Amino acid sequence: MGIEDCLGDFQIPEYLHYMDSAATSLIPxxxxxxxxxxxxxxxxxxxxxxxxxxxxxxxxxxxxxxxxxxxxxxxxxxxxxxxxxxxxxxxxxxxxxxxxxxxxxxxxxxxxxxxxxxxxxxxxxxxxxxxxxxxxxxxxxxxxxxxxxxxxxxxxxxxxxxxxxxxxxxxxxxxxxxxxxxxxxxxxxxxxxxxxxxxxxxxxxxxxxxxxxxxxxxxxxxxxxxxxxxxxxxxxxxxxxxxxxxxxxxxxxxxxxxxxxxxxxxxxxxxxxxxxxxxLGMGSVLRHEQRLTDRLLSGLAEIENVTVYGPEDVKNRIGVVSFTIDKIHPHEIAYLLDERTAILVRSGDHCCIPLMKHLGLENGTVRASLYLYNTLEEIDLLIETVEEIASTV
The missing domain is CATH 3.40.640.10 (Type I PLP-dependent aspartate aminotransferase-like (Major domain))
Structure with missing residues (x-):
């Protein structure tokens, strides 16, 4: 079975863009x-x-x-x-x-x-x-x-x-x-x-x-x-x-x-x-996520007022991308993503308070975490919506 064939086994992606798999994945x-x-x-x-x-x-x-x-x-x-x-x-x-x-x-x-x-x-x-x-x-x-x-x-x-x-x-x-x-x-x-x-x-x-x-x-x-x-x-x-x-x-x-x-x-x-x-093959899962992550990192890097945390090279990371937008609380960003385009992400400290203090992030980050059921089209939608939100700063 190819990655592109698996979407039919998940119901939630039919009406929502689920990007919170680091917390809990969907179930086929x-x-x-x-x-x-x-x-x-x-x-x-x-x-x-x-x-x-x-x-x-x-x-x-x-x-x-x-x-x-x-x-x-x-x-x-x-x-x-x-x-x-x-x-x-x-x-x-x-x-x-x-x-x-x-x-x-x-x-x-x-x-x-x-x-x-x-x-x-x-x-x-x-x-x-x-x-x-x-x-x-x-x-x-x-x-x-x-x-x-x-x-x-x-x-x-x-x-x-x-x-x-x-x-x-x-x-x-x-x-x-x-x-x-x-x-x-x-x-x-x-x-x-x-x-x-x-x-x-x-x-x-x-x-x-x-x-x-x-x-x-x-x-x-x-x-x-x-x-x-x-x-x-x-x-x-x-x-x-x-x-x-x-x-x-x-x-x-x-x-x-x-x-x-x-x-x-x-x-x-x-x-x-x-x-x-x-x-699916874990190698295929990895390559699929790397394509998504590379697109997301590139897109967010071009948006003014957005800061991305973690390494730039997808070979040294998984499909977890944390970012902030200047002067906007992460919880508000997550709410707006949900309300405007049905994109579901995590916001806050992600059960890593000492790390957040180490990074100087009092309110935490917004985290998009990707998996095998996400698509490039969804990544483009996330980038576009983040750009719209960031433009209000």
Missing amino acids: EPVIAAMNEYDRQYRASVGRGMHRLARVATQRYQDAHDKVGSFIGGKGGTTVFTRNATEAINMVAAGFDWKPGDRIVTTVVEHHSNLLPWLRLRQKGVEVVVIQPGEVGVFDLETFKEAITAGTKLVAVSHASNVLGTVQPVREIADICKAQGAYFLVDGAQSVPHFPVDVRHIGCDFLCFSGHKMLGPTGTGILWMRDEIISPLILGGGTVEDVTTEGCTLTSGYRRFEGGTPNISGAIGLAQAVKYLES
């Missing part, structure tokens, strides 16, 4: 159908019964883990379903036995979800180092080499920024971590949906991402682990091999970390979303 009909099939034809709990529906549901749930794990090259590790990337990151933060003096390195570019869990560990005496980026949000590797010392226990970095669109050199950072004996967590919420990601190539220990940003349902996320080195966040049904009144013996694999009845239809839907992306 085949994904909805897969979830409905579970609820209508074989709804049952997984791993808890021998009747025919339980057997089918359990197998499909297992298949979903295998499909999503394979999508990121993670067959050799453990793929755990979570509610979202936020929960996945918090599971890692809560799963280590932290000691006073342990050291964590992260960055000011992070989404709150990959910053707040680490900052909270300061209450346990953990040292948290937050490093600063260069002018367009790209880090000099020397900065990481200086920050990641021999005493560093974990490094947590976003693969791609949800504000600036910048793609960070995670493979090179992984090499630094390995040399210093530090674990490496990559927040892939903005990378996995948009270009090929392979944990074998990166060399990370943890990869966290969300299903709802990659054509899947809300309430789905992934924690991939190279090794099962953290303690489970939740204990309960499904996580154990044996239980006595004195304690329990935990099971292995993803079940160890998925206490209670999971979001079964969501997992099946996420696996279908992965199949959908694979049918």
Whole structure:
């Protein structure tokens, strides 16, 4: 299936120009159908019964883990379903036995979800180092080499920024971590949906991402682990091999970390979303978004009173473009885009308040985030409308 063939699988683009995929992507009909099939034809709990529906549901749930794990090259590790990337990151933060003096390195570019869990560990005496980026949000590797010392226990970095669109050199950072004996967590919420990601190539220990940003349902996320080195966040049904009144013996694999009845239809839907992306080809998704992003960056650069943030080269960014218009609040710009031409974008701090303070942006930015269902015609409409709004300054 080609990119141009997919629009028929989405209803919202028939009457709106949706450019807020960095928050939540749209969901195609085949994904909805897969979830409905579970609820209508074989709804049952997984791993808890021998009747025919339980057997089918359990197998499909297992298949979903295998499909999503394979999508990121993670067959050799453990793929755990979570509610979202936020929960996945918090599971890692809560799963280590932290000691006073342990050291964590992260960055000011992070989404709150990959910053707040680490900052909270300061209450346990953990040292948290937050490093600063260069002018367009790209880090000099020397900065990481200086920050990641021999005493560093974990490094947590976003693969791609949800504000600036910048793609960070995670493979090179992984090499630094390995040399210093530090674990490496990559927040892939903005990378996995948009270009090929392979944990074998990166060399990370943890990869966290969300299903709802990659054509899947809300309430789905992934924690991939190279090794099962953290303690489970939740204990309960499904996580154990044996239980006595004195304690329990935990099971292995993803079940160890998925206490209670999971979001079964969501997992099946996420696996279908992965199949959908694979049918398009992640290389094709990347090239399509680069064409859109290049057109948008070029168009906005020519408009007076408009400032664009992040790198100019589309080879070093995803289809996330943040901008401001002089003397107009970002919320007002987003409202006008919606009212005038039904263009839906995000405005504000994008859950990155420290980054906004670092950039000196008290009110945040307007963010257009693009995906496979957006078109060049929509980009031209956005540029034209922004120009009209900017002309009123």
